[in-house]
Amino acid sequence: MLSGLTVLIWQHSDLEDLAAALQTHRAPWPLPEGQVQELLPLTTAWRAEITPDGHQARPAVPGRADRMLYLLQQIADADDPTTLGQSPPEEMSAG
Known part of the structure; x- marks a missing residue:
């Protein structure tokens, strides 16, 4: 599976x-070890x-798989100037 x-x-x-x-x-x-990856860290x-107290702010949980994928794509594309500033698909930005 x-x-x-x-x-x-x-x-x-x-x-x-x-x-x-x-x-x-x-x-x-x-x-198996290495087959599961956490997105939160x-x-x-x-x-x-x-x-202000020196701790890292905890990000909000994406909530749905498509939002998690979008977040992962944003992280992966962070250094790609052709993708900076792109907004999420409309159905995702609605909440």
């Missing part, structure tokens, strides 16, 4: 829901936002 694919999650606690779904379908669990570092 997920053989060799990387599973992108927001934070480690999201694995509980994923584990329940995979076990229902008799898929192998746990996933990457997003936090990418934003580089520091609060």
